[in-house]
Amino acid sequence: MPADTIAPLSPQAHRSIRFTRIAADGQAVEIEREIAAEVPIALEYQGIGYAVLMATPADLEDLAVGFSLSERLVDVADQVLDVDVHPAGAGFVVRVSLRHDVAERILDRVRHRATDSSCGLCGIENLEQALRPLPQVGTVSAAEDSACFRALAALGDHQLLNRTTGAVHAAAACSANGEILLVREDVGRHNAFDKLIGAMLRAEQDWDGGFALVSSRCSYEMVEKAVLARCPMLAAISAPTALAVDRASAAGLRLRALVRADALLAFDP
Known part of the structure; x- marks a missing residue:
């Protein structure tokens, strides 16, 4: 199924809250503003x-699939058999079913405490797992640096939730010439990237x-x-x-960091 370039803005992703806006000169005005939602998401495998x-x-669903890959619970998409999302109290339970040949990986990576972001590290008792060897990327990006500037200039137009709330991160898949092909957003930068990958x-x-x-x-x-x-x-707006x-x-x-409208930092291994 084709992925939408811009994900529809879910009504669950934000809500309206009243604030008092106080100016530097002391004037106060009552305003209503859309605020990004942040809720606990329990992942079960x-x-x-x-x-x-x-x-x-x-x-x-995107978050669950991308998180599964980032956690190395799966290697390819078809190892995720099913994803079920269920409202539960103040948050959601996301139940993931994996193919039997990778299901045993769960026991090696079960966490023992709740985390505040999809960092892939929090709660792991064995620190050796934190810096496990990575595979070689194996593919080459044809993108020139000008493509990063083009993508950066267009990113805001694809951030519906951030435009509404001003409080979320985005991760975008970009073509070699800098065209934005797909965007996902989340209050957590790790979650946004996992959603995009998923x-x-x-x-x-x-x-x-x-x-x-x-x-x-x-x-890292x-x-x-x-x-x-x-x-x-990987191109990032801030420093590595x-x-x-x-x-x-x-x-x-390849890395491109501190990507701004007028400059970036390039690192090619």
Whole structure:
């Protein structure tokens, strides 16, 4: 199924709240503003509680599939057999069924406490799992730096939820010439990227020589998600960490960081 370039704005993703707007000169005005929703999302695999994420309650099927890949519970989309989303109190329970040949991976990665984002690290008792070897990217991005500037300039037009609330991150799949092909949004930067990856997997959409653009810092977790999703280049609006550069170098991932309208930082391993 084709993925929508812009995901429809779910009514569950935001709500209206009244505020008092106070100006620098002391004048106060009552206003109503749309605020991004953030609720607990409990992920279960084969009936086992695995993680609790704080996320925007939209595109949760995409989130589940992308998170499964980022967590290395699956390698390809068809190893996810089913995703069921159920309202539960203040949040949602997302039940994921995996193919039997990968189901045993769950027990190796079961978490022992709730996390506040899809970081892929929180709650892991064995620290050796945090920096497991990454595969080589294996594909090449044909994108020139000008494509990053073009994608950045267009990103705002594809961020319906952020335009409404001003409080969420975006992750975009971009063509080699900088055209934005698909966007997903979430209050969490990790969740937004997982949603994008999941949407692409479910739609059988390839990077096709393009790249990912994220509206966040370039942390090592974002690098790992890009590598595991076989993305050939990651562009980020903020700076990378040293570990992110090291992990990108080891996996052969091209990085573009601090992407602004007038400049960017390039790293090609």
